[in-house]
Amino acid sequence: MMKLDPSDLDQQPSDGAVLLRRGLIGVGGGLLLLFIASLMAGFSYAAISDGNFGLVFIAILAVMVLVFAGVAYAMWRFWPRGHNEPEAPRVKSARMILIAAMVISMPVGIILAASDDSANGVFSNAPITSVIAISLIALWLIPVPVLTWMWWRRVDEHEANAYRDGGFVAVHAYLFLTPAWWIASRAGWVPAQDPMIVFLAVCVVWCCFGFARKYF
Amino acid sequence: MKNRLKVLRAERDWSQADLAVHLDVSRQAVNAIETGKHDPSLPLAFRIARLFDMPIEEIFHDEA
Numbered sequence: 472m473m474k475l476d477p478s479d480l481d482q483q484p485s486d487g488a489v490l491l492r493r494g495l496i497g498v499g500g501g502l503l504l505l506f507i508a509s510l511m512a513g514f515s516y517a518a519i520s521d522g523n524f525g526l527v528f529i530a531i532l533a534v535m536v537l538v539f540a541g542v543a544y545a546m547w548r549f550w551p552r553g554h555n556e557p558e559a560p561r562v563k564s565a566r567m568i569l570i571a572a573m574v575i576s577m578p579v580g581i582i583l584a585a586s587d588d589s590a591n592g593v594f595s596n597a598p599i600t601s602v603i604a605i606s607l608i609a610l611w612l613i614p615v616p617v618l619t620w621m622w623w624r625r626v627d628e629h630e631a632n633a634y635r636d637g638g639f640v641a642v643h644a645y646l647f648l649t650p651a652w653w654i655a656s657r658a659g660w661v662p663a664q665d666p667m668i669v670f671l672a673v674c675v676v677w678c679c680f681g682f683a684r685k686y687f
Numbered sequence: 688m689k690n691r692l693k694v695l696r697a698e699r700d701w702s703q704a705d706l707a708v709h710l711d712v713s714r715q716a717v718n719a720i721e722t723g724k725h726d727p728s729l730p731l732a733f734r735i736a737r738l739f740d741m742p743i744e745e746i747f748h749d750e751a
Contacts, residue, residue, distance in 0.1 A: 558704070558707070559712055562707075
């Protein structure tokens with residue numbers, strides 16, 4: 472008798488659908504919680520400043536707390552739990568290497584964001600000091616490539632194919648996007664090309680296509 | 688390329704995840720092979736054949 476296999480049941484969402492729902496609930500719910508928390512903090516601060524601690528203040532704050540708790544509960548309630556099944560050592564180690572690469576990359580974003588006060592701090596073109604530049608380049612060029620190479624050696628052939636196909640599409644996106652933008656810029660239709668926007672666009676195409684190839 | 692992977696693992700009462708652990712690949716890889724979305728490489732095909740103790744051509748069939 473065949474064991475119950477989640478992937479064989481039509482009503483079970485695919486891995487990709489589970490991951491997408493997690494992303495949507497995590498980002499959407501997280502932003503909503505952040506918004507409500509900010510609203511509560513702002514409302515409480517205004518009340519403290521004005522000295523208005525009446526029944527109305529308590530009632531409104533209580534409603535806000537209830538809404539916050541309701542959103543948190545809804546996130547927990549609708550969070551896709553996945554299949555909770557055994558995993559091959561190769562899959563586990565590949566995931567751990569990827570997480571390590573992301574953790575090491577995080578300081579790059581944090582330092583870049585802190586280096587510029589404007590809204591686009593991470594991708595700003597504003598000058599930075601030599602110390603920051605050397606630190607960021609060292610972080611980006613030494614541990615991250617080593618970890619990504621280790622990850623590449625650990626992924627199975629299906630994921631490697633998905634990654635390779637995503638890269639192929641991304642290179643073609645680069646191939647068409649860059650000259651078109653350059654020509655449009657020379658005609659005066661759009662601003663001059665920003666390498667980081669092109670970099671981001673290529674990364675997004677690569678990730679989206681690779682994700683779709685792996686999970687759908 | 689068609690294959691009998693689903694039937695063979697069913698005979699052993701294995702889930703896709705169980706087979707994935709035996710082959711040291713992800714469950715998505717097993718699912719992609721079973722549904723014909725991914726043709727395994729020769730080394731993986733040989734691993735599958737060894738695992739089921741069968742010749743490759745008894746597991747994988749050319750559709751042509």
